[in-house]
Structures are given as structure tokens and as C-alpha cells.
Amino acid sequence: MSAASSAAVIERPTPSAAAQDLPASALIRCEAVGHVYRSTLGDETQALASVSLAVADGEFLCLLGPSGCGKTTLLNMIAGFVTPTSGRIVVGGRSVEGPSPDRGLVFQDYSLFPWLTVAGNVAFGPRMAGQSAANRKTLTAELLELVGLGAAADRYPSELSGGMQQRVAIARALATDPAVLLMDEPFAALDAMTRGALQRQLLEIHERKRKTIVFVTHNIAEAIALGTRIVVLTPHPGRIAEDIRVDLPRPRRRTSNGFNTLYERLAAAIGVDMAD
Ligand SMILES: Nc1ncnc2c1ncn2[C@@H]1O[C@H](COP(=O)(O)OP(=O)(O)OP(=O)(O)O)[C@@H](O)[C@H]1O
Ligand SMILES: [Mg+2]
Numbered sequence: 001m002s003a004a005s006s007a008a009v010i011e012r013p014t015p016s017a018a019a020q021d022l023p024a025s026a027l028i029r030c031e032a033v034g035h036v037y038r039s040t041l042g043d044e045t046q047a048l049a050s051v052s053l054a055v056a057d058g059e060f061l062c063l064l065g066p067s068g069c070g071k072t073t074l075l076n077m078i079a080g081f082v083t084p085t086s087g088r089i090v091v092g093g094r095s096v097e098g099p100s101p102d103r104g105l106v107f108q109d110y111s112l113f114p115w116l117t118v119a120g121n122v123a124f125g126p127r128m129a130g131q132s133a134a135n136r137k138t139l140t141a142e143l144l145e146l147v148g149l150g151a152a153a154d155r156y157p158s159e160l161s162g163g164m165q166q167r168v169a170i171a172r173a174l175a176t177d178p179a180v181l182l183m184d185e186p187f188a189a190l191d192a193m194t195r196g197a198l199q200r201q202l203l204e205i206h207e208r209k210r211k212t213i214v215f216v217t218h219n220i221a222e223a224i225a226l227g228t229r230i231v232v233l234t235p236h237p238g239r240i241a242e243d244i245r246v247d248l249p250r251p252r253r254r255t256s257n258g259f260n261t262l263y264e265r266l267a268a269a270i271g272v273d274m275a276d
Contacts, residue, residue: 019052019087026054027179027212028078033087034237035073047073049237050087057179060206060213062227064220066270070238071216072184078214079103079182092179101125104173108185110165112157118144118168119153125176143171146208147201163194170202174209183215187222199225203250220266224259225252232269242269 019031030053037045048070055061063071076082077089080099089096091103112121122143123136131139144150147167157165166186173181187195203226206213217223223230224246232242242265248258 022052022054023056025056027057027059027092028053028055028214029090030054030074030078031087031090033074033077033084033089035070035077035082036085046237049239051233051238051240052087053231053240053243055212055214057212058210060203060215060226060228062223062230063214063216063233064218064223064230064266064270065233065238065241066218066235069233069235071218071233073238074233075182075184075214075216078180079105101129101176102178103180103182104176104178106166106169106173106181106183106186108188110157110162110169112165112168112172114157117154117156118149118160121157121168122171122175124172129176139175140171143174144168146174146205147171161194162190163198166190166198167201170205174205174211179212181211181213183213185216185218188217188219195222200251202226218270220263220270221254223266224248224262230266232266234270242266 022029022031030051032050032052034049034051035047037047039045051070051074063074065071073082077084078091078096080096080103091100113124116124119140122140126136126139140153141150144153147170149164149167149171152160152164152168157168160168169186187198190198199222202213205211215223215226227246230242230244230246231240232244233239234241244262246262248256248262252259254260
């Protein structure tokens with residue numbers, strides 16, 4: 001490994017830290033969380049086993065791993081949609097008991113409300129929270145500008161491309177001003193060019209809004225392009241295999257030595273057939 005690449009990638013000393021070793025100041029603490037799915041026939045699948053993970057305020061954490069390693073399960077537990085069957089999750093000092101506007105969500109399938117306009121979708125959360133019409137209008141305009149969709153406010157989701165729909169979904173997730181943005185393979189269905197554009201936009205949003213982001217992907221290059229930190233999960237049951245802080249300079253060029261060194265290391269960690 002060259003001096004430049006080793007300086008760019010700093011390993012965490014304790015990738016599989018015990019829950020009691022997690023820093024108390026972390027915004028998100030996954031304390032030895034596990035999850036076992038039980039089917040109606042009584043079959044059990046252990047999706048995750050004792051994952052301990054602390055995410056600091058402002059971090060852009062990419063959860064990387066092959067299909068079935070438990071990425072979505074972990075994200076859904078942080079979101080409050082899935083309850084851990086062991087351990088617990090604490091966000092902002094509070095044990096997660098269910099979903100909260102403090103955790104914004106963006107999924108792969110856009111999941112916009114088709115009967116609402118773009119502006120209506122973005123204003124939905126603030127409307128539920130009882131914000132005034134004037135506040136909603138200002139906020140919606142600001143967020144649509146932020147994602148480059150100022151001119152599309154009155155259109156309906158069905159009139160937008162996939163990339164545009166996903167930008168609306170990001171604006172909608174930001175509308176409740178959540179401390180944390182949880183994203184599950186949000187760009188997986190997009191073509192490479194649109195995906196690159198949305199990645200750059202998300203980095204800008206992270207920079208400007210200083211949100212903490214947990215971003216699930218099985219795309220190695222995407223994790224390196226985005227993350228300030230990459231946590232690799234391996235399956236059966238899902239566990240943390242690697243926890244790497246990424247200090248490569250931005251923009252991160254695929255052709256740089258640091259990028260390639262890290263790519264190969266991550267590909268080895270999750271299996272060479274994962275190389276994309
Ligand atoms: N509702 C469910 N009932 C039973 N088993 C489930 C359920 N959801 C997920 N699983 C199992 O739990 C494991 C982890 O699934 P999960 O969806 O979290 O993986 P993932 O890493 O997000 O995969 P992918 O990359 O394909 O989205 C898998 O073995 C999966 O089959
Ligand atoms: Mg998944």
C-alpha cells in the first residue's frame with residue numbers, strides 16, 4: 001500500500017466494539033443489536049447478530065455489504081420500523097421505540113404520494129407537524145431549489161423522471177429538518193449518469209445542511225464516492241466485518257490510487273463477485 005493511500009484510509013481501532021465501549025456522545029448508538037425474523041410457520045432467520053455501532057453527528061456513514069447481509073434490517077431498526085430482538089438503538093439520547101420525524105427516510109422506490117404535486121409531497125411532513133401555510137411555502141421553495149427542482153413544484157410524480165422523483169424524495173425527507181437522514185439504496189434504480197449527478201448533489205446537501213447520513217448500498221464505488229466512513233457487513237448472520245474512515249480528498253476520482261486500493265480491499269471483504 002502506498003504512503004498516500006494508507007494516509008487516506010484510517011482504520012477504526014475496534015471494528016466490533018462492545019456496546020459499553022460506544023461513545024456516549026454519539027448521535028446514533030446501536031448497542032449489540034440483533035434481529036431474528038420469525039415466519040408464521042415458526043421458521044427463524046437471524047438477520048443480524050450483536051451489531052455495535054456508534055455514528056457521530058455529521059458523519060456520512062455508508063453501510064456496504066452483499067444482498068441479505070442485513071443492511072435494510074439495520075436501517076429499519078434505526079428508523080424505528082423494525083424492533084431489535086436483542087440489544088437496543090439510541091438516537092439523540094433516546095431509545096428508539098418507533099418512527100420519528102427526527103429521522104428522514106429515502107428508499108429505492110421513490111415512494112412519493114402520487115396524488116400530491118411535487119410541492120405537496122415536500123410540504124407533507126411540515127403540514128402534519130402543523131406548520132403554517134406561509135412557512136411551508138417558504139420551506140418547500142428552499143428545498144426544491146436545493147435539489148434543483150424549483151421549476152417542477154406544480155408537477156405530479158408521474159410526470160417526473162426517476163432521478164427527479166428521487167430528488168423530490170430527498171427534499172421531502174429534509175422537510176421535517178431531521179437530525180438523521182436514512183437512505184436505503186436510493187440511487188440503485190437510476191442510470192449511471194443520473195446516479196453520479198445525484199451523488200454529487202447529496203454530497204452538497206451533506207456539506208450545506210450538516211445532516212448525519214446513514215446510506216445503504218451494495219455498490220463499492222458508490223460507498224467510496226460518498227462516505228466519510230464505510231462499515232462493511234457480512235451475512236449469515238449480519239456482522240460488522242470492517243469499519244473504515246475514508247479521508248480521501250474530494251472529488252474522489254476512480255482513477256486515483258487511494259480509490260483503487262480501498263476498492264480492492266472492500267471487494268475482498270465482501271467477496272470478489274461483488275465487484276461492480
Ligand atoms: N420480513 C422478513 N421475514 C423473514 N426474513 C427476512 C425478512 N426481511 C429480511 N429477511 C431476511 O433477513 C436477512 C437480511 O435481510 P435484509 O433485507 O436486511 O438484507 P439486505 O442486506 O438489505 O439485502 P439486499 O441488499 O438484498 O437489500 C435475509 O436473510 C433476508 O432473507
Ligand atoms: Mg436491502
